[in-house]
Structures are given as C-alpha cells and as structure tokens.
Amino acid sequence: MGKSMVYDLIGVGIGPFNLGLAALLDTCKGIETLFFDKEEGFNWHPGMLIEQSDLQVPFIADLVTFADPTSKYSFLNYVHKQDRMYQFYFFRRFDIPRREYNLYARWVAEQLSHCHFGKEVIDVTEDEHSGENVYRVTVRDTGSGERQSYFSRHIVLGTGSVPFIPEKLKGDGNFVVHTSEYLPHAKDIKDSRSVVVVGSGQSAAEVFYELLEDQKHHDYTLTWYTRAATISQLEMAKLGQEVFSPDYVRYFHGLDYKQRKEALKRLDTVRNGVDKETLVRIYDLLYNRSVEGRDKKITIQPLTEVEEIKGNGSEMELTCLQWEKQERFTRKAEKVVLATGYKPHIPGWIWDKKEDLVWESDKEFMVDECFRLVWKEDRYHHIFVSTNLEHSHGTAATNLSLAVMRNQMIINEIAKEEIYPITKDAVFQQFMPDVEI
Template structure:
C-alpha cells in the first residue's frame, strides 16, 4: 500500500478540478486527483478561434462557492496581467481557448492533482471501510495501490456514434471531438458533410463555411432534429440552472424526471443565437454573387446507412422522418457531431450489484452525487458523470458543477464548509 487519502478523484476535467481546488483551499483533508492524460486539456478538438464558453466567466471553478478564492478566473487574469485587457474586451463570456488556459493554470497551482496516472481498478474493503485503488504510472509503468475514504468519479464523457452506422465507419469519418486535429485533411477534400445540430456542429459548419472559398469543397449539414434551433438564453429560462431547480428536479419521481428532460431540450441543447446569426450572415453575403446556395442544409434527416462508392467517396442514406422518405447524398469526408455519452469505468460496472439503479444504465444518486448503496456504508462514491437523469439541466453545466462540489465538500467534512446559496430565483419550483 503506497498511501491513504481521504478523497480520491478519478479523472481531472473541470468538475473534478474545481473540487480539487475547493478541497485544497478550504479543508485539511488529504486528497488526490488522478488523470491518465499527461496534462490538462479541455476539449482540444473544439478550441476554435472566435468561439466562446456557453456560460459567463463567473461560472469558473470556484467563484460561486468562494469568490475570494485564489483560483477564480479573475485572479487568473490578474496573475497573467490580462485584467485590463479583459475589462476593455467588455464581455461576460470568455473565449474557449482562454477557459482552457485558465484550467491549465489552476491545475499547475494545485498540489493534489497528478497526471499520467491511470486508475485501473477500485474495490471496497468491507473490513477497513475504505476503497482499494489500483493505479498505474503511465510514464514509469509503475503499478501501486492506494486506499481512499471516498472516491469521486469524474471520468467525463466519450464520443457517441449511432449504433446503426458504427460498423460502417472508416478513417474518413471524424467525430467533432477530433475536428481541429483533422481539419487540414478534411479541408483538402472535395466534399464535406456534417451530421448533427448542436453547438459543436454549428461551430464546425461556420469554420468550414468561412474557409470554403479558399479550399473549394462543397459543404452539407444534416440533422435528425426538427430544425436548427437556438439555445434558450432568456433570463427566466436560465433560472433552470439554479440550485433551487436542481433540488426540485431531483425530488421528482424517476419517471417524471425522464419525461421532463425532452421538454428542457432548448435549455440543455441548441445553438447559441450569435452563432446562428454569424452563420446566416455569412450565407447571405456568399449568396450575393452566386446563384447557387453556398451549402446544403437539411433537418429531419437521420443517417441510417453508409455505402462506399469508390476510394474517395460515400453514399449516405438519410431517412427524412417527417415525410418517411430517404435522401441519398454523396460525400468524401463526414464529421459526426453526434454528441457524447458518459464514460463509465469498468470498476463501476463490476460494483453494479452493490448500489441501486433507476434503469439499466442510470444509477440512483443523491443530490450531492453519492451513489445509493443497497447496504449503507461509511465510504462513499460520488458520481460527476451519468447524472443527467438525477440533476436535469444542471448535470453538465459548469456553473452548477460548483454547487455540486460544494455539497461533496460539505459531506466529506461533515460541516457547511461552503454554504449553499438560497433565494436565487424569481420564479418558484
């Protein structure tokens, strides 16, 4: 046994990084957060120029818990001597590249984060009431074991590819998460098709539309959604990201929570208004001197079948579900902006009989993310992934990740280390 820690975090994304900062700054607990990648990188494949975070800068890692923290975004700007520049920038949102740089800055300052370390297994020691955690240092190949009083699963998500086309994919199909790494190869093709209608799909479409005249490819954009709709950005609408709404949602029966999620689609998904405006404006300007549309854009079309035509191109069959007809489309390169699914570690699956499940794929969690064990135990596992069914709109929201982390810290310390703010909304839930 190498050492014992009070809290062990598995994975270092924004959620666990924020928790690491709150624990290091506000408690005396011995904590360690492990990440298999060699450094902190947040969605590197989508760090496009002129793209912004979808939440204001106040939704950083710590501000809603402790605005006096050393790890606020404003303090990052201060230490980078960028505070005046940001003031003159005069924006509430921040560039996505700068958010990534902020995360890297926080990770570099914390002493409880360790990279290039893979957690290969987690088991529960019933006698000692702690978890045994098997680790591998990916740089030295050393394997060792830790014990932990609590474990926080922050393993994030992984690309989602529709099952109907998964077996037909080749190197010409690129998930949006790998867009930047493959953009040069994509733009060298004669035709490019984007599948999907969220923010990532829109940003990729705009980037490709911007460079279309320089490279000369034809461009298409399909989605199975009913349209290319904007995200809800109204002030009353975004109160759904409040702690009060998360508490209300969590108390609903599972069946009602599942029924409510599609109704919240415009809040959870959709495209930013400014992104849609930029796309339309560019399309309009391109149309002035050309009788042809700059791109093929079509909704209500689900990609069902892929056939290779030759060494360079594919026949894509889309089902137009409203007319119940098929649309055939040819393309050399295809970008799948089809979203993500929770990355659940194998060691969680091996424990599945130890805790309660609300469905075959959705485990039962408390408001602070604790898994609900069939036999109550002192040592807890907190889940930051796969909790949309339990926390609704706030499950993947950066602002509410801070509130959830406050609850985790308060639980493991046994006191209100970071009090939860109340009375935040004008509407009642």
C-alpha cells in the same frame, strides 16, 4: 504521495468538475486528497478549440467563483496574472473564448500539487486498512506501466463523457470524424472535395461555420444535415435560465424517475440548441456570399436523419431519411463530421459493483441528493459522482456553474461541516407552492 496513509478523498479523472473540486479543497485544512488522470496534462475538448468559439456559460461559471469569489483560482485572477485585465475589460463580454477557458483551467491544474496526470485509475475495490473499511485505488503510471495502490475513505468519479457515435454511422475512420477530433483532422477535411456535417447542436454549428468561412480558400461542397425540425436557437431568456440553479436541481431530484425523464424532454429548449451569436455569424456569412448569386456548393437541410454511412471507394455513402415526408435518399461525401454528442464514461470497476448498487434503469444508477451512489446496504464511505447524472439531477447538474455547487456539497459531506454554505432561494421563481403553516 503516501501509499500507506488513508486519504479522505481520491478523485478519478481531472476534467473541469474534479479540477474545480481540487481547487476548492486546496484551502481546506485537514482534508487529505489525491486526484488522478490518465492524460499527460489538462486539455479540455482539444478537438473543438476552434478560434472564435465561445464557452456557452459566462466566465463567472469558472472552477470556484460560485463557492468562493475571493479564491486565487478564479478566472478573474487568472486574467490578472496574465496581465490581461484591461484587454478583458474592453472586451466587454460575459462569455469567453473556449480556448481561454482551457488555458485558465490548465493554469489552475499546474498549481495543484494533489493533481497527478499520467496516472490511470484501473480499479477501485473495497478493502480494510488499519481496522477501517476503505477503498483501495489501483493506479497505473501511463509511462512506466508501474502500478501502485492508494487508500481512501471516499471516491469522486469524474470520468466525464466519451464521444457517442451510433453503430451504423461509424463508417470508415479515415472518412468519418467525430467533432471531438475535428481540429486534428481539419486540414484533411478541407482538402477534400465534399464535406457533410451531421448534427443540430452547438458543436455542429461551430464546425459548419468554420468550414463555411474557409470554403473560399478550398474547393469542397459543404452540406449540413440535422434530424431536428429546425435549426433552433438555445433558449437564453433570463427566467428560463433559472433552471440552471441549485433550487431547480433540488426540485428536480425530488421527482420520481418517470417524472424526471419527462421533465428532461420539456427542458430541451434550454438544453439543446445553438447560441444566437453563432447563428447570426452563419447567416451573415451566407448572406454576404449570396450577394452575387446563391452558392450552389452549400446545402443546409433539417428534418433529415442520417441512417447509415458505408464506405464506397474513396467516398462514403450516406443513407438519409427526410422523416416528415418519409423520403429516403443517398448522398456521397469524401469527409463526414459527426456532431452526435457524448455519452457518460462509466469505468468497468463501477459495473463490477452493479449487484451491490441500486439502479433506476439498466444504465442509470441511483444517486442521492448529495451526489452519492446509493448502495443496497448503507455504508459510511461513499462514491460521489459527477457523470451520468441527467436522470437524477437534470441537465443542470452537468452545467459548469452548478458543478461548483456539487463540489461544495461533496466537501461539506466529507468534512461533516458546512465549509462552503450552499445557496438557497437563489432565483426569483419557485417550483412548488409555499406550504402554509
């Protein structure tokens, strides 16, 4: 790594989004890049790598295929290199285990010399280098604590998200666990006498199923509370899924802010919900358990909001509201697993620039069509973002398959040429009437 040279791009964070960008850039001659991540190596949601849990998108939505199916960093090439092609062929499924996706991405990361782990970006400031206005990126080695500075024309913010836990649900950390930390705590959870799972999405369903399956080996009661009116299946109709396309992202970005926020509500059925296969497995297991009588140690209750969690000796006390009937009640549990989702992780150095940026709300910065932050004064050097994008590009923008499209656009913008052509008219639907000429 050259500390005195000016790089074309520095990526902050190496999750799937920036890792895909690094993989596509690996074959781009003449573009100098670095990527930094504070973790010791790639590990995607390790707390939720539950056996039999699948990725919610097909394997073709890997790090590179939508941009370059011939890339050596494709999932199919990974399977080939692991000598698993025949097993995958006879697997006969489009979706893949989440654990396998994690191993695939780790395999890619280990081949990319411009990806550096154990390096935390602690600051990004404007600076001048050799007469050029650039960004100075300050990086701290997480082992030695040593700090070094690097210079770059452009930045790509890929810091992902962090667990979201409402303040009143934090309770005692010994008793309350977010799904992101589920696996390290699974043994303690299963050794308890009572477990409550809170949430309505895929993570909640996967944790509930895993606990339901193992319940026969333990002695805990198992409860699932969800605020949603129903435990619903993710909308997987083929035409409905076309909102996860470059065409819809372009259409969505063209709406004004209020229209975009309203559209997100209408897209809830394709954004949130549980995979059909997971719901089938849960129901089949419940049915088999009920053959000799309904299990009184299992409770599934929608329409229920957990308002507060408080410590009470060796147990937690949950204050709950059945919101349709407006009836409050309390429930005690030794362990609580929160599937309350995630929120964008926006580093402090972005907030330091708040006065220079255009914001659409207190927490939502304006992002242009090419995924660049919008400054009050135009500038040549940009900060591209892959987080906090729902308000600007829709839920599809954070889908793994469309992350590739975003990376294509970023590379083309930096190179000032179309290295990776962007697909247009990719779906059968159109979202605006044809303009007559």
